[in-house]
Amino acid sequence: MGQPINEIQEELIEEFGLFEDWADKYEYLIDLGKKLAPMSDAFKTEDNVIKGCQSRVWLHAEKQGDLVVFQADSEAIIVKGMISMLIRVLSNHTPAEILAADLYFIEQIGMSQHLAQTRSNGLVSMVKQMQHYALAFS
Amino acid sequence: MAETLNIDQIRADFPVLHQQVNKAPLIYFDNAATTQKPKAVIDALSAYYEQDNANIHRGIHTLAERATTAYELTRKKLAAFLNAPSTDQIIFTSGTTAGINLVAQTFGRANVGKGDQIIVSNLEHHSNIVPWQMIAEEKGAEIKVIPVSDAGVLDIEAYKALLNPKVKLVAVNHVSNAIGTINPIVEIISLAHEVGAKVLIDGAQSVAHLAVDVQALDMDFFVFSAHKLFGPTGVGVLYGKRDLLESMPPYQGGGEMIKEVRFAGTTYNELPYKFEAGTPNIADVIAFGAALDYVQAIPSEALAAQEEALLAYATAKLQKIPGLRIVGTAPEKIAVISFVIDGVHPQDIGVLLDKFGIAIRTGHHCAQPLMQRYELVGTCRASFAFYNTFEEIDRFVLCLEKTLQMLG
Ligand SMILES: Cc1ncc(COP(=O)(O)O)c(C=O)c1O
Numbered sequence: 001m002g003q004p005i006n007e008i009q010e011e012l013i014e015e016f017g018l019f020e021d022w023a024d025k026y027e028y029l030i031d032l033g034k035k036l037a038p039m040s041d042a043f044k045t046e047d048n049v050i051k052g053c054q055s056r057v058w059l060h061a062e063k064q065g066d067l068v069v070f071q072a073d074s075e076a077i078i079v080k081g082m083i084s085m086l087i088r089v090l091s092n093h094t095p096a097e098i099l100a101a102d103l104y105f106i107e108q109i110g111m112s113q114h115l116a117q118t119r120s121n122g123l124v125s126m127v128k129q130m131q132h133y134a135l136a137f138s
Numbered sequence: 139m140a141e142t143l144n145i146d147q148i149r150a151d152f153p154v155l156h157q158q159v160n161k162a163p164l165i166y167f168d169n170a171a172t173t174q175k176p177k178a179v180i181d182a183l184s185a186y187y188e189q190d191n192a193n194i195h196r197g198i199h200t201l202a203e204r205a206t207t208a209y210e211l212t213r214k215k216l217a218a219f220l221n222a223p224s225t226d227q228i229i230f231t232s233g234t235t236a237g238i239n240l241v242a243q244t245f246g247r248a249n250v251g252k253g254d255q256i257i258v259s260n261l262e263h264h265s266n267i268v269p270w271q272m273i274a275e276e277k278g279a280e281i282k283v284i285p286v287s288d289a290g291v292l293d294i295e296a297y298k299a300l301l302n303p304k305v306k307l308v309a310v311n312h313v314s315n316a317i318g319t320i321n322p323i324v325e326i327i328s329l330a331h332e333v334g335a336k337v338l339i340d341g342a343q344s345v346a347h348l349a350v351d352v353q354a355l356d357m358d359f360f361v362f363s364a365h366k367l368f369g370p371t372g373v374g375v376l377y378g379k380r381d382l383l384e385s386m387p388p389y390q391g392g393g394e395m396i397k398e399v400r401f402a403g404t405t406y407n408e409l410p411y412k413f414e415a416g417t418p419n420i421a422d423v424i425a426f427g428a429a430l431d432y433v434q435a436i437p438s439e440a441l442a443a444q445e446e447a448l449l450a451y452a453t454a455k456l457q458k459i460p461g462l463r464i465v466g467t468a469p470e471k472i473a474v475i476s477f478v479i480d481g482v483h484p485q486d487i488g489v490l491l492d493k494f495g496i497a498i499r500t501g502h503h504c505a506q507p508l509m510q511r512y513e514l515v516g517t518c519r520a521s522f523a524f525y526n527t528f529e530e531i532d533r534f535v536l537c538l539e540k541t542l543q544m545l546g
Binding site for chain 2: 077
C-alpha cells in the first residue's frame with residue numbers, strides 16, 4: 001500500500017507553505033519540473049499527446065499489479081512542474097483511489113490558475129485523462 | 139516640431155489600465171489580440187442601455203428612432219473613416235471572421251468554381267484560411283499560397299507567378315497579427331486586378347495603426363473587427379465595392395434583409411440590409427461610433443510616431459537579451475514584436491510574465507502555417523498601442539530577464 005493521496009497532498013501544501021512570495025513558489029515548481037523522472041521516448045507518441053495544451057504534453061499510463069503508474073512529460077517547464085505534482089499525488093494508486101481523488105492541493109498551494117478553463121490550458125485535460133485511464137483500468 | 143501625445147492624459151481615458159495584476163501594475167502588451175476601451179466607449183454602451191434601448195429600423199416610436207439614428211450614425215462615421223463612396227457599402231458583421239465567412243459564402247459560392255484558384259498568404263490568420271478552404275473543398279477549387287521570407291516579407295515575385303485567370307480571389311491581411319509585417323497591398327491588389335481576380339483585405343491588424351482609404355487602395359473587400367480598434371467586441375465591418383455587393387447572393391436569411399416575403403418567393407432588401415439579417419448588435423455598434431470619434435481625435439501623425447518609437451525602443455532593448463531572436467523583421471511593420479528564446483518554451487515566459495502583471499500573448503497566434511514555415515511551436519508576442527509607455531517597456535524587459543533567470 002502506497003502513501004494515501006491526501007497525505008501526499010498535505011505534504012505538498014506544507015512544502016509550498018514555506019514560500020512567501022510567488023517567485024519562490026515558481027522556482028520550486030520549476031525545480032520539480034526539472035526533476036521529473038524522464039519519460040521514455042517510446043511513449044512520446046502522437047497518441048499520448050494531451051489535446052488542448054499550448055505546449056505539448058504526453059501522458060502514458062500502465063497497470064502494475066493493482067496500481068496505475070503514470071509517466072508524463074511536457075515541453076514547457078512550468079507545466080512539467082505541475083505534472084510532476086500530479087504524478088506524485090496520483091501515480092501508484094488504485095483506479096478507485098484515483099477516481100475518488102479530490103485534488104484540493106492545487107488551490108491550496110495557489111496554483112489553481114493552472115487549472116483555469118482557458119483554451120491554452122491542458123492541465124484540466126491532463127487530470128481528466130489520468131482519470132480516464134483509471135476508469136479504463138478499474 | 140510634430141505634436142507629441144500626452145500619454146498620461148490618454149491613459150486616464152482607459153480605466154482598465156489602472157489596476158494591479160498579481161500585485162503589480164498591469165502592463166498590457168496584448169493589443170493585437172484586443173485593444174482596451176476608452177471611457178467614452180464604455181459610457182456610450184451604458185448610456186444606450188439606460189436611455190435609448192429599442193429595436194431599430196422597424197419601430198416608429200421615439201426610442202426606436204433614437205436607436206436607429208445612433209446605429210446608422212456609426213455607419214456614416216465608418217464610411218468617412220474608410221473613405222467609402224457610400225454608407226450602403228458598410229455592412230455590419232460580428233467581426234473579421236464573420237466578414238470573411240460572409241464573402242466566402244456569397245461571393246465565393248457564386249464565383250469560385252471547379253478548377254478555380256484562391257490565393258492566400260503564408261502569413262494569414264486561420265480566419266483568413268479556413269473559410270477559403272471550406273469553399274474550395276466544396277467547389278473543387280484550389281488554394282495557392284504566397285510564400286513568406288525568413289524576415290517575414292511576402293514574396294511578390296512568387297505571387298506574380300501564381301496569378302493567372304483561374305484565380306478568382308486573393309485573400310491577404312494588411313498586417314500580420316503574428317509578426318507585424320505590413321504587406322504591400324497596393325501592389326497585391328493591382329496585380330490581382332490585372333488577371334481579373336478580386337481581393338479581400340483582412341484589416342483586423344491594420345485599422346488601429348494605419349490609415350485606410352478603400353477607394354485610393356482600390357479595395358474590393360475590406361474587413362475588420364471593432365474590438366481591435368478600441369471598440370466593443372461583437373462588431374465587425376465589411377466594406378465592399380457596390381457592384382460586387384449587389385451581385386452577391388444574400389448570406390443569412392431572416393428579418394431586416396428582406397423587402398417582401400411571400401411563400402411564392404421573397405425579394406431581398408437593398409444594401410447594406412441585404413447582408414444584415416436579424417436584430418444586429420445595436421448597442422455595440424453605437425459604442426463603436428464613440429471609439430471611432432476617440433481615435434480620430436488623436437492626431438494620427440503623433441499616434442504613429444508614438445507607436446514607431448515604442449517599437450524601435452523595445453526592439454533595441456530586446457535584441458540585447460542573450461538567446462533572444464525576433465521573429466519577423468520586415469522593414470515595414472507595426473508595433474508588434476514576436477520573439478523566441480533559445481531553449482525556453484514561450485508558454486513558460488507568458489506564465490511568469492503574468493505573475494509580474496504583464497500581459498503578452500504566447501502560442502501560435504492562430505497562424506499555424508506561419509509557425510510551421512519557421513519551424514516554431516509558437517512565439518511570445520508583445521503588441522503595443524499608443525497608450526503604452528517606455529517605462530512599461532523597461533519593466534517588461536527587466537521582468538523578462540528575471541523570468542529567464544528563474545527558468546535558467
Ligand atoms: C489578422 C487577423 N485576422 C482575423 C482575425 C480574427 O478576428 P476576430 O476574431 O475579431 O473575428 C484576427 C484576430 O486575431 C487577426 O489578427
